[in-house]
Amino acid sequence: MDAQNPPKKVVVCGGGVIGVCTAYFLSKKGAVVTLIEKSSVACAASGKAGGFLALDWCDGGPVSPLARASFNLHRSLAEELNGVEVYGYRPVTTVSFSITESSSSLSGQLATKASSVPSWVDGPAKGPRTIGTTATTAQVHPQLFTKTLLSKAVEEYGVEVVIGKLEAVKVVEDKAEAVVLEGGREIEADAVVLALGPWTSKLSLMDSIFRVYGLKAHSIILEPKDPGAITAHALFLSYSPAEGGKPLDPEVYPRPTETDLGCESA
Numbered sequence: 001m002d003a004q005n006p007p008k009k010v011v012v013c014g015g016g017v018i019g020v021c022t023a024y025f026l027s028k029k030g031a032v033v034t035l036i037e038k039s040s041v042a043c044a045a046s047g048k049a050g051g052f053l054a055l056d057w058c059d060g061g062p063v064s065p066l067a068r069a070s071f072n073l074h075r076s077l078a079e080e081l082n083g084v085e086v087y088g089y090r091p092v093t094t095v096s097f098s099i100t101e102s103s104s105s106l107s108g109q110l111a112t113k114a115s116s117v118p119s120w121v122d123g124p125a126k127g128p129r130t131i132g133t134t135a136t137t138a139q140v141h142p143q144l145f146t147k148t149l150l151s152k153a154v155e156e157y158g159v160e161v162v163i164g165k166l167e168a169v170k171v172v173e174d175k176a177e178a179v180v181l182e183g184g185r186e187i188e189a190d191a192v193v194l195a196l197g198p199w200t201s202k203l204s205l206m207d208s209i210f211r212v213y214g215l216k217a218h219s220i221i222l223e224p225k226d227p228g229a230i231t232a233h234a235l236f237l238s239y240s241p242a243e244g245g246k247p248l249d250p251e252v253y254p255r256p257t258e259t260d261l262g263c264e265s266a
């Protein structure tokens, strides 16, 4: 260790995928990192998400370079951490189509007519379109991914995990000096990273800087009877219930061990 230039003490607040990845990469670069999480790692969106990854879906927007770098980084991390086995990393074919709920036995035959529609879709799929290939879309199990990265950060790069609720950041002359946890414990820091997801805006410190807000979404996890039948597809649907009404737009993310049905709230 260079005594003239000791590693920075960084406190990362929030044990979701953002906080954990920040802790992982900073500690790998030599920083002394403490991660603060109020409940348990990946207990919020980062444990419930679809885990869907896309190379070029942000192209044309301001975060395009970030999305592309992230997609490629996932591929190299999966090689480094045996992500295929450990957290279900796999390239997927992504298809969009419209479907109407139906009990007709004909519907299964109609659905399998288009080769792009996976064989396990048993409704009449209309207008199937391949919107991502195995070169441009992939998935991970988000909770396993986050926990795997944290284990590595703890075991190999010395990250300390503290279960506690961040109450405040002590700032002196525009510089973060410590974090204060519920109960009064203080942890000194040269730098503080806030990655509290939608809770970030609860810190009064943030009011004057920028606003962070959450977007509600829900997901349902189904366990398949036959995991071997789950092909590497992600589906973006316009789904019309048999009884009529407004079509829904669920996203379906089958994983080797389970299927995540996600939908944004209106």
Ligand SMILES: Cc1cc2nc3c(=O)[nH]c(=O)nc-3n(C[C@H](O)[C@H](O)[C@H](O)COP(=O)(O)OP(=O)(O)OC[C@H]3O[C@@H](n4cnc5c(N)ncnc54)[C@H](O)[C@@H]3O)c2cc1C
Binding pocket: 013, 014, 015, 016, 017, 018, 019, 036, 037, 038, 039, 040, 041, 042, 043, 044, 045, 046, 047, 048, 049, 050, 051, 052, 053, 164, 165, 166, 167, 195, 196, 197, 198, 199, 200, 216, 217, 218, 219, 262, 263
């Ligand atoms: C249903 C659903 C499906 C999604 N699908 C996808 C997808 O397929 N692909 C994709 O890229 N994204 C997806 N997302 C978005 C993605 O999940 C989020 O963008 C991501 O998980 C955010 O991570 P985060 O670390 O910022 O926040 P979070 O996962 O919300 O983590 C924040 C953490 O901070 C902790 N915390 C809060 N307050 C405090 C405090 N005071 N002190 C200490 N800790 C605190 C919380 O307990 C939590 O663990 C989906 C989201 C949802 C809800």
